Amino acid sequence: MSERITAPYGTWPSPLGAQRVAAGVKPLSAPRIDGDSIFWLEGRPAEAGRVAAVRRAAQGAGEAVTPAPFNVRSRVHEYGGGAYAVHGGTAYFSNFADNLVYAQAPDAAPQPLTANGQHRHADFEFDAGRNRLIAVREDHSAGGHEPVNSLVALPLDPAAPQMVLASGFDFFAAPRLSPDGRQLAWICWNQPLMPWNGSELWLGDVAANGQLTNTRRVAGSASESLCQPAWSPAGELFVVSDRTGWWNLYRVNNDTLAPAYAMQAEFGQPMWVFAQSLYGFTGSHELVAACIEGAVSRLVKIDLQSGTLVTLASPFTDVKELRAGEGFIVVHAAAAHLPDQIVRIDVASGHHEVLAQAMQEVPSAQYLSTPESITFPSAGGRDSYGFFYPPTNGDCEAPTGELPPLIVTSHGGPTSMSTNSLRLSIQFWTSRGFAVLDVNYGGSTGYGRAYMDLLKGQWGIVDVEDCVAGAQYLAQRGRVDPIRMAIRGGSASGFTTLCALTFHRVFQAGASHYGVSDLAALDADTHKFESRYTSYLVAPPPQRDALYRERSPSLHTDKLSCPMIFFQGLDDKVVPPSQSVSMVDALRSRGIPVAYVPFEGEGHGFRRLENIQRSLEAELFFYAQVFGFVQADAVMPVDIIPPISTP
Numbered sequence: 001m002s003e004r005i006t007a008p009y010g011t012w013p014s015p016l017g018a019q020r021v022a023a024g025v026k027p028l029s030a031p032r033i034d035g036d037s038i039f040w041l042e043g044r045p046a047e048a049g050r051v052a053a054v055r056r057a058a059q060g061a062g063e064a065v066t067p068a069p070f071n072v073r074s075r076v077h078e079y080g081g082g083a084y085a086v087h088g089g090t091a092y093f094s095n096f097a098d099n100l101v102y103a104q105a106p107d108a109a110p111q112p113l114t115a116n117g118q119h120r121h122a123d124f125e126f127d128a129g130r131n132r133l134i135a136v137r138e139d140h141s142a143g144g145h146e147p148v149n150s151l152v153a154l155p156l157d158p159a160a161p162q163m164v165l166a167s168g169f170d171f172f173a174a175p176r177l178s179p180d181g182r183q184l185a186w187i188c189w190n191q192p193l194m195p196w197n198g199s200e201l202w203l204g205d206v207a208a209n210g211q212l213t214n215t216r217r218v219a220g221s222a223s224e225s226l227c228q229p230a231w232s233p234a235g236e237l238f239v240v241s242d243r244t245g246w247w248n249l250y251r252v253n254n255d256t257l258a259p260a261y262a263m264q265a266e267f268g269q270p271m272w273v274f275a276q277s278l279y280g281f282t283g284s285h286e287l288v289a290a291c292i293e294g295a296v297s298r299l300v301k302i303d304l305q306s307g308t309l310v311t312l313a314s315p316f317t318d319v320k321e322l323r324a325g326e327g328f329i330v331v332h333a334a335a336a337h338l339p340d341q342i343v344r345i346d347v348a349s350g351h352h353e354v355l356a357q358a359m360q361e362v363p364s365a366q367y368l369s370t371p372e373s374i375t376f377p378s379a380g381g382r383d384s385y386g387f388f389y390p391p392t393n394g395d396c397e398a399p400t401g402e403l404p405p406l407i408v409t410s411h412g413g414p415t416s417m418s419t420n421s422l423r424l425s426i427q428f429w430t431s432r433g434f435a436v437l438d439v440n441y442g443g444s445t446g447y448g449r450a451y452m453d454l455l456k457g458q459w460g461i462v463d464v465e466d467c468v469a470g471a472q473y474l475a476q477r478g479r480v481d482p483i484r485m486a487i488r489g490g491s492a493s494g495f496t497t498l499c500a501l502t503f504h505r506v507f508q509a510g511a512s513h514y515g516v517s518d519l520a521a522l523d524a525d526t527h528k529f530e531s532r533y534t535s536y537l538v539a540p541p542p543q544r545d546a547l548y549r550e551r552s553p554s555l556h557t558d559k560l561s562c563p564m565i566f567f568q569g570l571d572d573k574v575v576p577p578s579q580s581v582s583m584v585d586a587l588r589s590r591g592i593p594v595a596y597v598p599f600e601g602e603g604h605g606f607r608r609l610e611n612i613q614r615s616l617e618a619e620l621f622f623y624a625q626v627f628g629f630v631q632a633d634a635v636m637p638v639d640i641i642p643p644i645s646t647p
Contacts, residue, residue, distance in 0.1 A: 005396045009404040009433035009481075010624065012396040013632040016363060016431050018620070021424040022612035025358050027051070028340050030275065031323050031330040034086040038330055039065070040342045040356060041072055041084070049607030053084055053091050053104070056355050066104055071096040074122035074274070076138045076149075077171075077529040078574055078604070081273025082123035085133065092133055094121050101133070101154060113158050116141070121154070123173055123274040129181040130210050131156050134165065136172050136274065146528045151175050151186060153210060165212050166204070171195070171529070173274055176229045178237070182206055185218075185229040185237055185252075187271075192532030192540065195271040196415055196445070196452070198222035201229060201239050203255070218255045219243075225449075227268045232281045232304075240268040240278075245449045249279065249289065249302070261302050261309055266292040270415045270445050280324025282347050288312070288329050290319035294373065294385065295417050295446035297333070301347065313350050316343075318421035330355075334421035337368055359424070366394025369430035371420040371438070378469040379462075382442060382454070386470050387420050389427075389436040390479070398433065405484035405627055408471050408500075408507070410439040412491035414455060414463060414537065417446040428616060432631070434623075435480050441466035441496070459492075459537035460519075460551035464499045468506050483508065484627050488619070490514055491575060491604065498553035498583070502560045509626040511619050513567045514575045514604060517554040517583045520545075525576045554579075557586035563593040563644060565622040567615050569602030588641055595622055595640045 005012075027043030036058040044050050050071040056062040066072055073096035074080035084093035091104040092113070099117045101124075102110040113133070114121070118141040125134040133154040140147045151166040166172065169188035173195065176185045184206055189199040200220030204212035219241060220226050227247070229239045237252040238260060247268030249260040267278055267289050279289035285304045290297045297319040299312040316333035320340075323330045327347055334340045340358035345351070369392035378384040391404045398404065407429055411418045418438045426436050440446065441463040443455025454462050467487060475482035486509040489497040494515015501510045516522050523534060538544045538551070549555055564587060568580040577598065587594040597618050599611045606612050617635035624631040625644045 007396055008629055009398050010629045011632055012393045012433040014431035016428050018613045018616035021428050022609045028342055028356055028358050031332055031342050032086050033323050033325045039086050045609040062356055065091050076120045076122035078527045079273050082275030085124035085126050087126040092124055113154055125175045125177050127177055134175045174229050178231050179235050192535035194533055196225045197536055199226050201226045219257050227271050234284045242449050278322055280322055282324050282327055290322050292446045295419055295440055318419040336370055336420050337422055339422050367431045368427055376470055376473040379465040384466040386437050386439040389430045391430050391433045391435055393431045403481035404435040406435045406480035408437045408467050408487040410489055410493045410496055412493045414443050414492040417444050437470050439467050439470050457539055460499045463496045467500055468504050471506055502553040502556050508562050510564045514572050516575055517579045519548040519552045554582050563626050565595040567597045569599050571603045574604040593640050593644045595638045
């Protein structure tokens with residue numbers, strides 16, 4: 001083994017280059033089981049970020065099903081999800097470019113099933129008995145008015161008329177047909193609620209003409225969140241409810257809910273995207289689920305007759321999605337040193353077969369920081385949580401007595417959760433000598449409803465306090481340098497970042513990736529799904545107006561005094577570019593060093609390889625300028641106006 005190099009933190013040469021981070025991760029999602037075949041979705045950063053459906057037959061490697069330029073993504077709720085379904089070898093999918101639904105039979109070109117691009121569809125359920133798809137439709141044909149959502153039936157014969165099955169609520173999700181085709185269950189909710197605040201489970205009988213009859217609400221209210229309805233092979237309906245303060249599994253018996261297994265853990269997750277699933281049936285009376293405790297997942301098997309639960313041996317600590325077949329499951333999962341994978345697991349033997357992996361080559365463990373779950377005190381005497389990643393590089397060590405710079409980050413959402421799975425976007429920093437703290441602030445999921453509701457009316461307060469407290473906790477314990485601390489974040493986490501820099505004096509630099517800076521502008525510009533979200537996060541009108549003024553960083557730029565860098569997709573419909581531009585202009589007018597990096601053709605999040613690479617390199621260059629070190633990477637400089645003066 002070669003002798004380790006002694007070099008200041010931040011200057012360590014790393015094999016995890018920005019290009020490798022961008023190109024080395026192939027986004028995976030949405031596993032599906034179709035007979036002996038397993039399907040999933042793969043992102044293709046080198047193909048302008050398009051998403052392809054991939055099929056792996058009983059034997060052999062995965063092969064792309066949908067040809068370029070087809071892009072299997074839905075724009076319903078803007079975040080999409082549930083963009084395809086498979087049945088009998090045919091994939092039915094939403095194409096991002098034109099919003100049309102296509103049928104992709106084996107060895108055939110995709111054929112459109114719809115013709116109106118103003119109608120977006122998602123969360124497809126195949127109705128074999130009636131030769132149709134059931135889906136959520138978002139109708140944008142009303143022009144400047146909010147789109148209208150409903151459940152519809154799409155016949156596989158494009159000449160046949162479509163049918164509206166359910167309407168009257170602001171939002172619909174998860175249409176699930178019983179095994180005999182006689183009943184349909186679904187989730188719905190109204191504004192100003194988000195589905196994790198309050199939603200309803202409905203059930204209807206499917207009549208001979210395909211319409212729904214005897215529709216009724218089974219459960220739900222403004223304070224109960226329901227998700228993931230699913231039918232067992234025996235025809236029993238199950239659903240996840242948080243009525244006890246935890247998203248637990250329930251049977252539906254005579255239109256009432258009965259616990260299937262009760263525990264202080266989460267079997268659900270916030271419904272930001274469609275078609276989520278964390279459990280499935282591996283037999284008539286057996287299900288396998290991912291349960292989340294403290295933002296860490298484990299796989300469990302529940303015997304529905306005896307009511308017993310056993311933990312399955314598994315290396316995974318972050319299960320993002322689970323689908324079940326007879327005696328086996330397919331999961332989209334990861335762990336601290338395991339990248340995102342699509343894995344088939346035999347329940348009886350525990351045998352794992354990796355079908356797809358997000359990274360072609362996993363970095364050597366000597367360059368991978370192992371996250372530590374930490375609990376730290378925050379404002380008001382509450383505890384907050386996070387994952388701490390110490391600097392790690394087997395080739396390098398820091399001079400004696402030096403403390404590492406810290407980057408604090410947090411998830412977007414803000415109703416979401418950071419996990420401890422392998423992310424090269426974090427290891428990029430730790431392998432160069434940065435410490436990283438990924439905060440699950442009050443408002444995060446994975447810790448029960450009470451912890452999630454800490455953010456009710458407190459967005460821009462509790463999340464910020466917890467990020468500040470986490471940084472101070474590490475500094476006080478001598479694990480990071482208190483005068484070299486930065487905070488970064490995207491979307492809602494960008495808002496947290498901007499608030500922390502504006503209203504506190506703990507961090508010396510910040511990076512906002514398409515972050516919210518003006519709450520009133522966010523309400524004016526954002527899409528229907530989130531258009532009332534701030535009623536929960538801040539306050540309902542008219543009380544929120546004064547709070548918007550108090551908490552919007554763009555209205556308090558006179559309090560912001562440290563250098564910043566902004567990254568923004570110019571096609572972002574969730575947080576429009578004007579949010580970043582207004583902050584950049586204000587800071588430049590005051591002579592605060594600031595950089596602005598816009599990306600053509602990118603929306604809410606960056607998908608193109610060259611843009612992911614550029615954003616990482618630009619941020620590294622920026623921190624090197626702020627903290628006064630010379631990074632080992634040769635990167636293209638970014639314009640910082642005015643330039644940062646060096647001592």
